[in-house]
Amino acid sequence: MKPAxxxxxxxxxxxxxxCTLQSLCLPLGLEVEALASFDAIIEHPRPLKRGQALxxxxxxxxxxxxxxxxxxxxxxxxxxxxxxxxxxxxxxxVVGLDGIAESRCYGSVVALESTFVCELxxxxxxxxxxxxxxxxxxxxxxxxxxxxxxxxxxxxxxxxTADQRLASFVLGLSERFRARGCSPNCFHLSMSRSDIGSYLxxxxxxxxxxxxxxxxxGVLCVKGRELCIHDQAALVALAEEGVGRHSGS
Amino acid sequence: MKPAxxxxxxxxxxxxxxCTLQSLCLPLGLEVEALASFDAIIEHPRPLKRGQALxxxxxxxxxxxxxxxxxxxxxxxxxxxxxxxxxxxxxxxVVGLDGIAESRCYGSVVALESTFVCELxxxxxxxxxxxxxxxxxxxxxxxxxxxxxxxxxxxxxxxxTADQRLASFVLGLSERFRARGCSPNCFHLSMSRSDIGSYLxxxxxxxxxxxxxxxxxGVLCVKGRELCIHDQAALVALAEEGVGRHSGS
DNA sequence: TCGTTACCTTGATGCCGGTCAAGCCCTTGT
DNA sequence: ACAAGGGCTTGACCGGCATCAAGGTAACGA
Numbered sequence: 001m002k003p004a005x006x007x008x009x010x011x012x013x014x015x016x017x018x019c020t021l022q023s024l025c026l027p028l029g030l031e032v033e034a035l036a037s038f039d040a041i042i043e044h045p046r047p048l049k050r051g052q053a054l055x056x057x058x059x060x061x062x063x064x065x066x067x068x069x070x071x072x073x074x075x076x077x078x079x080x081x082x083x084x085x086x087x088x089x090x091x092x093x094v095v096g097l098d099g100i101a102e103s104r105c106y107g108s109v110v111a112l113e114s115t116f117v118c119e120l121x122x123x124x125x126x127x128x129x130x131x132x133x134x135x136x137x138x139x140x141x142x143x144x145x146x147x148x149x150x151x152x153x154x155x156x157x158x159x160x161t162a163d164q165r166l167a168s169f170v171l172g173l174s175e176r177f178r179a180r181g182c183s184p185n186c187f188h189l190s191m192s193r194s195d196i197g198s199y200l201x202x203x204x205x206x207x208x209x210x211x212x213x214x215x216x217x218g219v220l221c222v223k224g225r226e227l228c229i230h231d232q233a234a235l236v237a238l239a240e241e242g243v244g245r246h247s248g249s
Numbered sequence: 250m251k252p253a254x255x256x257x258x259x260x261x262x263x264x265x266x267x268c269t270l271q272s273l274c275l276p277l278g279l280e281v282e283a284l285a286s287f288d289a290i291i292e293h294p295r296p297l298k299r300g301q302a303l304x305x306x307x308x309x310x311x312x313x314x315x316x317x318x319x320x321x322x323x324x325x326x327x328x329x330x331x332x333x334x335x336x337x338x339x340x341x342x343v344v345g346l347d348g349i350a351e352s353r354c355y356g357s358v359v360a361l362e363s364t365f366v367c368e369l370x371x372x373x374x375x376x377x378x379x380x381x382x383x384x385x386x387x388x389x390x391x392x393x394x395x396x397x398x399x400x401x402x403x404x405x406x407x408x409x410t411a412d413q414r415l416a417s418f419v420l421g422l423s424e425r426f427r428a429r430g431c432s433p434n435c436f437h438l439s440m441s442r443s444d445i446g447s448y449l450x451x452x453x454x455x456x457x458x459x460x461x462x463x464x465x466x467g468v469l470c471v472k473g474r475e476l477c478i479h480d481q482a483a484l485v486a487l488a489e490e491g492v493g494r495h496s497g498s
Numbered sequence: 499t500c501g502t503t504a505c506c507t508t509g510a511t512g513c514c515g516g517t518c519a520a521g522c523c524c525t526t527g528t
Numbered sequence: 529a530c531a532a533g534g535g536c537t538t539g540a541c542c543g544g545c546a547t548c549a550a551g552g553t554a555a556c557g558a
Contacts, residue, residue, distance in 0.1 A: 018277070048409065142350075144346055147396060150402075151335045
C-alpha cells in the first residue's frame with residue numbers, strides 16, 4: 001500500500017526553489033547549490049486521499065516526509081487503549097522524526113484531506129547533512145522544536161481545563177496558519193471533533209460543548225468545520241486563565 | 250550562578266572509556282579514536298547540590314549535559330500557571346536537547362540530589378558529529394527517542410486514570426533503573442510526591458492516595474521514598490487496564 | 499430522490515479526582 | 529532538646545467532565 005508507484009523526482013513545478021513553503025521548511029537557509037542537492041534527493045509519492053495512510057505504526061522507517069499541501073493526523077495505538085491522536089501536521093511540517101530512533105514508524109500517519117508530501121529518504125538526507133552544516137543545524141532545530149512543542153502539549157494536557165485546552169488549540173492553529181500565509185482568523189478544520197478530543201484528552205462531546213460556549217460568548221464562530229476567531233484577546237485570556245486545575249493561587 | 254568555576258577536563262577517573270554508563274550514553278558505538286575525541290570536548294562542572302539549577306529557563310543555550318550520577322527534574326514555567334515538571338533525568342540521559350531550537354534553555358533543570366554531570370559544548374559536539382557519522386546517528390536517535398517518550402507521555406496524560414498513570418510511572422522508572430544496572434524492584438524516589446503529581450498531572454494528594462491503595466493491594470510497598478515492587482504483573486495490568494477514560498469498549 | 503452513514507449537538511446523570519483542611523512524621527538548625 | 533518547617537497522609541466535600549442516550553444535519557452512493 002506504500003505509494004511506491006507514482007513516485008517521481010522534482011519537476012520544475014515541485015522544486016524547492018519555487019516552493020512557497022521555503023521559509024518554513026527544512027532546507028531553510030541553504031545556499032543555491034546546497035538547495036539543488038537537497039532538491040535532488042526528494043521524491044514525490046502520489047498524493048494521498050482523505051483517510052489514506054502515509055505510514056503505519058511499526059512499519060520500517062525509511063524516509064522523512066514534509067507536508068506540501070493538505071494535512072494529516074498522527075495516531076498512536078497502545079495496548080488496551082483506543083488509538084490516540086498525537087499530532088496534526090500542516091504544510092511545511094516534517095513528519096516521521098520519531099521513527100529514527102528504532103528505524104520503525106512510531107505512529108500511523110493518516111491524511112485528513114487530499115494531501116501532497118515530499119519524501120526525503122533518510123540515509124540520503126544524512127549523507128547530505130554531513131556535507132552541509134546548515135542542513136544539519138536545521139535538522140537539529142527541527143527536532144528540538146518538536147521536543148519543545150511536545151512539552152507544551154504535556155503541560156496543556158496535564159494541568160488545564162477543557163476551556164483552556166480548546167482555546168490553546170485554536171490559538172495554536174491560528175498561529176500556524178498565519179505562519180503559512182493563511183488567514184489566522186478564519187480557517188478550515190480538517191479534523192473531526194473526535195480527533196480534536198483525542199488530541200486534547202477530552203471527550204468529543206466536551207469539545208462540542210466548549211465550542212458552543214465560546215460561540216455564545218462571542219469569542220469565535222463555528223459552522224461545521226469553518227472557524228472564525230472574533231476576539232483573539234479573549235481567547236488568549238481563556239487559554240491562560242489563572243485558575244485551572246492545580247493552578248494554585 | 251553558572252558553575253563556570255570548577256570546570257575541568259576529564260581525568261583518568263572521569264573518562265568515558267571507563268564509565269559504567271557507556272552502554273546508554275551518547276558516544277555509544279564510537280571507535281576508540283572517536284571516543285577519545287569525544288572525551289576531549291567534555292567538561293565537568295562542579296557537582297550540583299540538591300535544589301541547585303543546572304540551567305534556567307530562558308538562559309542562553311550553550312551545552313548539552315549528560316547525567317553522570319544523581320538525578321534532576323526539568324520544570325517549565327508558563328504564564329498564569331504553576332511550574333510544571335516535564336521530565337526526570339537519570340544517569341546516562343541527555344539534558345538540554347530542547348534548547349537547540351532557539352538557542353535558549355526551554356525549561357529549568359534542577360538537581361533532586363547531589364548530582365554530577367558531563368557538559369558537552371554544543372558547537373564542539375556538532376563539529377565532531379560532522380566527522381563522525383556514528384555520533385551523528387546517535388544524536389538523531391537520542392532526540393528521536395525523546396520525541397517518542399514525550400508522545401507516550403502525552404497519551405498517558407490525556408487518556409488515563411490516576412491509577413494507570415502512577416502504575417506506568419513506576420514501571421517506567423523500574424525499567425530505567427534496570428537499564429542502569431540497578432534493581433528494578435527496589436529503588437529510591439529522589440522526587441517528592443508533589444513533583445510526581447506535577448509530572449503526572451495529578452494533585453499530590455491523589456499520588457499519595459493511589460500509592461496507599463497500591464500498597465493495600467499488595468502490588469508494591471513504599472516507605473517514605475523507598476519503593477519496592479512486589480507484583481510487577483499486577484502493575485502492568487493496572488497500567489494497561491482496558492477501561493480508562495475515553496477507552497471505549 | 500431517497501436511504502445510509504458519519505459526524506455533530508444537546509441533555510441527563512454520576513464518578514473521578516481536585517481542593518480544602520487537619521494532623522503526623524522527619525529533618526534541620528539553634 | 530526543642531522549635532520550626534517541609535513533606536506526607538488521610539478525610540470530607542463537590543465540581544468538571546466522561547459517559548450514556550437521543551436526535552439533528554450533511555454528505556455520499558444507489
